[in-house]
Amino acid sequence: MLKKISSLLAAGTVALTVGVEANGESHAVDMTGKTVEWTIPFSETGGSAKWANFFAPLLSEALPGEPTVVVKFMPGAGSTKGANWFQTQEDGYGTILFGTSGSTQFPYLLGDPRVRYEYRDWTPVMATGTGGVAYLNKEDGAKFDGSANALKDTRFIYGAQGATSLDLVPLLAWEMLGMNVEPVFGIKGRGDGRLMFERGEANIDYQTSSGYLGGSLDMVEAGDAVPMMSWGALDEDGNIVRDPTFPDMPTFKEVCEATDGCETSGPAWDAWKAFFVAGFPSQKIAFLPAGISQAVVDTYVAAFEAVRSRPDFAEISAKRVGKYPMFVGAGAVKAAKEATTISPDAKDFVVKWLSDAYGVELK
Structure with missing residues (x-):
């Protein structure tokens, strides 16, 4: 290969x-x-x-x-x-x-x-x-304080296309944060995951920037969803910085640094960043x-x-x-x-x- x-x-x-x-x-x-x-x-x-x-x-x-x-x-x-x-x-x-x-x-x-x-x-x-944004329903979003510490006892359901799809990036990120996220595999596109979230069949979701701007942002503005983090963007030196489309939103790196047990170095971080860069x-x-x-x-x-x-x-x-x-x-x-x-x-x-x-x- x-x-x-x-x-x-x-x-x-x-x-x-x-x-x-x-x-x-x-x-x-x-x-x-x-x-x-x-x-x-x-x-x-x-x-x-x-x-x-x-x-x-x-x-x-x-x-x-x-x-x-x-x-x-x-x-x-x-x-x-x-x-x-x-x-x-x-x-x-x-x-x-x-x-x-x-x-x-x-x-x-x-x-x-x-x-x-x-x-x-x-x-x-x-x-x-592109970028990506992870968001929560309003009940769990009320617990989010910039870290995932208060979310670790919650059972989350997530509509996913497959473990080897782009969903790999959020799934690994949430695991690194110590969150209990159960994927329901088999949806045919991220928009279908958003529909699961809208119907209450899922309580956590992620969308690429275009999907978030075109569909999820309305839920956020209505108070039915709470942004958790973006994946971030890369600067010229390869460092993760805030996404220019969502400059007021913390990156996964920032949330990881604020969460007990999450490390921004080591094999898991290196693998996550590598697939983020590729994806x-x-x-x-x-x-x-x-x-x-x-x-x-x-x-x-x-x-x-x-x-x-x-x-x-x-x-x-x-x-x-x-x-x-x-x-x-x-x-x-x-x-x-x-x-x-x-x-x-x-x-x-x-x-x-x-x-x-x-x-x-x-x-």
Whole structure:
């Protein structure tokens, strides 16, 4: 697996070299009258859906010929169903786009037996970072004082996609805090977890920033949910700092430091931070399938660059998906490498933890 991952950057860099003809000219692809199907391997209620639905009309305007961009959903098996499907697709016309999330990256990193896809076969053209927010119902939220000390005797229920999905990050964080959180596995997207929380079937939840802004924030403003913490963001030196979208909210690191028995050093912390880095700062990535022409790649890179360069982009994106960087072209290649690379020590710790905590055997 590590050998495969190590070749991702080289393969992606080659794929994203600007395509030129012998005379040095680059040619865009005319997509007039075409329909681009952007497949998301989750349900239509989650953060990935909100991310793709935000970018789809902007991409349509920016692509030559303004093709229709339709977001489709293919949930199942913690997003591996959709990723396995995408692995088999061949498209020479630029009409197939695929969006992944940390819940697609993590099974790949861990060697999940359901994974039959290979990231190095795909071409990343755009990526964005995101954050995440954990929140409580109002009864338990009233006990939260910046630490988890008063929450350790509470039995929490959490709607989860799967232990090897992006839910790994909150589940490990809550365990490090000494909280008793029982996941109910099998939901098809984080939006379904939010619906469980809204119906009272769960009393703790987490959403990526877009899902929180688009759905959970209304519950917070109504007093039905209480924010606990964000996962944070990374500064230029790799330190965890407050999320720029939620600057008034403590990070998991701050809550851990305030909670008895929680350590921000050692194997558990190193593993949590490694998967946080792989799952959030470069979390959502748009890919073209294997065998795509360089002309199509160049067309998509130019279109996403045009989206990023819109004078109103910073304002509208902050409201819908949060204040996070957008990576295009070579930047998307680098982001994809970061999101699909993990140290052997972090992988070994999490593989053992998954086995001990949830009986998940990755063989």
